[in-house]
Amino acid sequence: MSAPKKKVYFLLSSEAYLEPISGDRINEMNIIRAMLGEYEVYYNGVLVEPEDKAFGDKERVIHTPKDGDYDLIYIRNNKQVFLDSPSPKLWFASPYDKECFEQADGIVCMTKPWKTALEKYDSSKYDYFQATYPEDMRAPEICILFPQVIDGSHFIEVNKKEKIEQVVAPVSLKHRLIKLFKKSHEEKKVIRHFGPIRPSNYPYQVISALSNKEISIKVQAECVGAGKKISIPKQIVNVPRIPQEQVADMLHSADAIWYNQDASGHIAGSLKVLEAMAVGVPILLPRYDARVDELGEDYPFFWELEDGTSIKDGNQKDFLDKLNKITSMSPEKRADLKVYLRKRALRHSKENVANIINDELNYFWERYNG
Incomplete structure (x- = not known):
């Protein structure tokens, strides 16, 4: 008997109900679809089904995850929900926020060059990142890659x-x-x-x-x-x-x-x-x-x-x-x-990115669990 799928809470900014009406929204929806083979994904607390055209709470209420509800939390650009959420939790690499970077158990990057440079960050990379990060920032301990998905x-x-x-x-x-x-x-x-x-x-x-x-x-x-x-x-x-x-x-x-x-x-x-x-x-x-x-x-x-x-x-x-x-x-x-x-x-493609995300999250679990 196969093990139950891990539960992942997912949230983009203040988008309580996610619809495909802009690049960022479409990108995150594609990422979620790529994860569904291996994970149960709950967008803003609502289980995503493969046939769904939009994700989340139609009443547009943000649901902050509680301790024990999910195996992993991934939040992009909603500081308050992120800080109020339990670990393990992932934060997207931009925009930089000192508190969120310090609380994050892992930092998610969109491209391979981003991940490669960020996990070895020092002051010499300040200009390369267009001043996105402070010169004296310590490199994150765990960076993982969630590549973009082509529909x-x-x-x-x-x-x-x-x-x-x-x-x-x-x-x-x-x-x-x-x-x-x-x-x-x-x-x-x-x-x-x-x-x-x-x-x-x-x-x-x-x-x-x-x-x-x-x-x-x-x-x-x-x-x-x-x-x-x-x-x-x-x-x-x-x-x-x-x-x-x-x-x-x-x-x-x-x-x-x-x-x-x-x-x-x-x-x-x-x-x-x-x-x-x-x-x-x-x-x-x-x-x-x-x-x-x-x-x-x-x-x-x-x-x-x-x-x-x-x-x-x-x-x-x-x-x-x-x-x-x-x-x-x-x-x-x-x-x-x-x-x-x-x-x-x-x-x-969705299939190839699904494999990459699965490998990246397996790497995360190994590092997180020591």
């Missing part, structure tokens, strides 16, 4: 002969006339960004590239779900947020995805990069450790910052070079790259 729907092949319905922003009369005038010309290559635009991922290089007429007549850049907190220039099409079930189609129908991030990209996760890999769409992005771990050292469309510049410097020669190459690939090279990307993406 299985993104691995499904799409028949390219079928017309993919695209969601586009409203187009002005002027733009419609321009489009009609250029109808006889070759269609533009479409590159897309998914998710909110923030200062840390502002599209400096794309904006600079589109100021070049030779590029702007060949490339259309779109931001999907950019939000309204930061305005983006008119040469980038602002596509409103789309339902999650339409994301795969929008990925499939793009010629490329662009990912822009400050140096936090060395450790931070990016679900949209992984989802683009799963559908086999190339990604144009700066070379950061976490992305190298996902895409491989020799991935051809990393671009390098020029010496003495930062991500805020839009005019980057290597970006322009890689943009031209990624939008002019032959069908044969694109097909080969698709196979490569999909193979790499399988490392983040």
Whole structure:
């Protein structure tokens, strides 16, 4: 007779009822689904079933775990519930909170470079972590990896002969006339960004590239779900947020995805990069450790910052070079790259991540129990 599954309490911030309406929420829901084979997971105290579309308390009341109710508690970014919860308990690696780090029995990281650097943290890594942690912070005794999970729907092949319905922003009369005038010309290559635009991922290089007429007549850049907190220039099409079930189609129908991030990209996760890999769409992005771990050292469309510049410097020669190459690939090279990307993406399938989490938690139990 098999042993009963361990019970895990799970909570993201103040989200008493978890629905798939943003990147962080979707990521945590995918992690929970990956755990269900080996663990009973209770999101905010409510047992998660595999068929559930949302998790937790529909009345949106936070339930603080009590001593003896669970074998393990994992809380991301809810300090008070975490401090009020019994051990053993895990805390997510960001944001840093001194009390939570001191009480945590383990620190959860999203990417392998994050875990590797944090478990050996000292003052020399202060800049690498973009001042996330104090210079004098002691490295956590136990760091474990909960990798991001790609939803299985993104691995499904799409028949390219079928017309993919695209969601586009409203187009002005002027733009419609321009489009009609250029109808006889070759269609533009479409590159897309998914998710909110923030200062840390502002599209400096794309904006600079589109100021070049030779590029702007060949490339259309779109931001999907950019939000309204930061305005983006008119040469980038602002596509409103789309339902999650339409994301795969929008990925499939793009010629490329662009990912822009400050140096936090060395450790931070990016679900949209992984989802683009799963559908086999190339990604144009700066070379950061976490992305190298996902895409491989020799991935051809990393671009390098020029010496003495930062991500805020839009005019980057290597970006322009890689943009031209990624939008002019032959069908044969694109097909080969698709196979490569999909193979790499399988490392983040629910099944593979389930195995990784199981190994990581077995390691945690061994260390915790001495």
